[in-house]
Amino acid sequence: MPMVAMRRQTGRFSSSPSHRFPAMRAMAFVWGVILVGGITYFSIIGLTHH
């Protein structure tokens, strides 16, 4: 169910399983940023002879 429809129906965000996905995606995003950011950061440091 779309977010807007869910809000209309319940007056607030439901805690149904389908609405937990954004939170789970946020966790995946945090780990992704750490990994991609860390590798990119240290690659640049090595390549720029720091």
Added chain:
Amino acid sequence: MRAKEFVKENSLSLFFLVIFLLALIGQAIAGHNLYNEEALAHKEETISFWRYLTSSDFGNAVMENWQSEYLQFALFAFATVWLLQKGSPESKELDQAGTESDEEQKVGRHAEEDSPFWARVGGVRTAIYSNSLMIAMALIFLGSWFAQSVTGWTDFNQEQHDHGEPRLSWWSYVGSSQFWEATLQNWQSEFLAVGSFAVLVVYLRQRGSPESKPVGAPIHDATGQEG
């Protein structure tokens, strides 16, 4: 969603996120102290904590451990498609070696209503999605191994410069004993841990853990069963 629910549903990744960050901060503090102790012993200039965080010395120490962890996970995910360990919950059942049928894997026309789109769609996208975990782990491994190589190379050349010796090209450095000693010392420990874990879980148990068989499961049966 309430914060309490969020923490409960993500407690495993949140726990490891917190201890990862604490360990990384601890490594940076200890590494900075060690760097400056060695600098003083050699009558060289000490560096600030910030400078240490942007140094190849720190980057090399972090990256050489990252690459080996992701190699371990990538190899384990790949090897367990075909290789088996009787009695181990980490292994598939003995008659299930291989990539399994589309029906078992719920892909293409066997996909269910709530299957991910890329599992349903077929073709190249399903082929990519079918191997996406392995692809991601392999890319992280290769990326961090590359970062290890360039930070190690810069670090190595700095030492060569300090001792009045010639610098090496990146290609020469990745063929050097220093690079391979740093790489293989991490690989051997990962392979030891995974190999021994696959066998130890045949005989030993951790009640309630999905990494273990149920406590009362027979020793040589229950292959692929989680507790």
